[in-house]
């Protein structure tokens with residue numbers, strides 16, 4: 001039971017002047033209950049990869065399998081895969097359409113033929129989960145604030161109870177508390193055995209949250225492994241398309257000066273260790 | 281997977297070709313001439329001649345023929361519809377009859393002629409937008425219509441409106457495509473059920489699209505005002521249009537070709 005991406009390649013508009021190679025030989029594995037981050041610069045193919053995970057795009061070469069179902073143009077396979085893998089798009093606010101927040105959330109579950117009772121249950125649950133208050137239920141989605149809209153979009157995907165959740169830049173344009181809350185919520189989902197694929201520009205975020213990180217550059221894998229090994233590698237040599245988060249930059253500088261401080265993203269821990277170093 | 285074809289009618293494909301380099305006024309006038317010529321085609325052989333000219337034009341402008349054809353795909357239905365109407369509604373020698381439907385010999389001829397005419401029309405018109413950037417196109421139109429400004433014709437405003445509309449067709453297609461994907465990801469089922477159900481299934485795509493269109497219009501208006509846009513009067517150009525010798529040649533060439541084709545057709 002997992003999403004397996006096997007030497008995936010994708011070409012947009014093959015055979016036209018607009019031909020673009022967006023992905024080339026990418027491997028990835030997402031098990032239930034794990035958090036995988038995909039980082040990379042603008043245009044590195046992150047969103048393209050994300051859309052392969054729930055069969056919105058089909059591989060030009062290689063394969064994608066979700067719980068043993070390969071993504072092909074066959075309609076029943078498509079629906080099965082989309083049912084299992086929820087995808088929150090980059091700037092998902094543009095998909096809002098319903099008359100009320102409730103209807104917006106019920107859209108997915110209704111498409112997947114949940115019973116009315118089940119829909120009521122799942123919408124109230126996800127509303128709570130995302131910290132949207134009950135009185136918003138009857139409001140128009142277009143009257144919500146930007147942050148609330150973002151949460152509603154995530155809720156509307158989550159309400160269909162997917163086994164895997166792919167989020168494309170979910171925290172872009174969110175304030176710090178909102179971001180922390182959302183990340184906490186995703187952590188909770190991981191505990192409920194949902195597989196999270198988190199696409200982000202923010203390396204620090206990925207290092208802090210993910211169990212595995214895939215770094216893409218121009219559609220190719222430049223790194224795939226644990227945050228620890230990525231940090232080790234980053235300090236050894238720069239990885240194309242990635243730069244160190246400020247705190248690691250600082251650690252690296254301190255070590256150059258002869259302080260034995262660990263690679264950590266935790267500022268408090270770093271301060272403690274540094275204090276000890278200076279005392280001795 | 282493609283939900284919408286991106287290479288749709290009116291997409292500019294940059295390339296360095298003699299056709300791309302022509303003055304937009306020359307291209308607009310040539311296309312008008314060509315279209316007028318196509319409207320007069322009757323003989324099957326003439327269609328072949330026009331087809332060969334089309335191939336030649338595609339080579340000359342470095343636009344693969346496949347792309348040219350692809351551009352006409354959206355109007356195929358219209359072409360078939362027109363052909364169908366002519367097929368069944370033309371009076372003459374009856375070849376085949378079924379109930380109230382009847383196909384006549386004249387009808388078959390008319391269907392072919394009208395269908396092909398429309399198809400060629402779109403293909404040739406497509407060259408204009410394939411080889412001319414929207415910016416050049418509107419510049420060209422504005423200049424061509426400038427004489428009519430004296431009679432109160434809003435040449436600049438028309439040109440600007442056209443540029444904007446043309447410019448946003450591909451964007452809107454992309455936007456629609458994205459919304460479509462987002463709703464499919466949420467399990468939207470767009471191709472099952474009767475007509476009414478299918479139309480209803482498109483509401484989740486249309487509503488966000490309208491929202492985006494209005495938002496874009498407002499953003500654009502603001503951006504233009506922020507850059508001090510205030511209509512055409514007193515507006516200078518960075519790259520003023522220049523009519524070159526090549527344009528004169530191209531214009532003359534088109535005139536000759538159209539004249540020869542039309543005469544050939546009349547003679548045959």
Ligand SMILES: Nc1ncnc2c1ncn2[C@@H]1O[C@H](COP(=O)(O)OP(=O)(O)OP(=O)(O)O)[C@@H](O)[C@H]1O
Pocket residue numbers: 012013020021022040041042043044045046047048049090
């Ligand atoms: N619909 C499309 N048609 C043609 N090319 C595309 C399309 N979508 C993406 N591309 C191209 O594919 C490449 C990868 O794009 P993608 O959107 O996957 O990047 P990304 O990593 O998500 O970037 P960002 O961080 O800016 O969202 C880019 O070069 C882009 O220009």
Ligand SMILES: [Mg+2]
Pocket residue numbers: 046047048090168
């Ligand atoms: Mg992206």
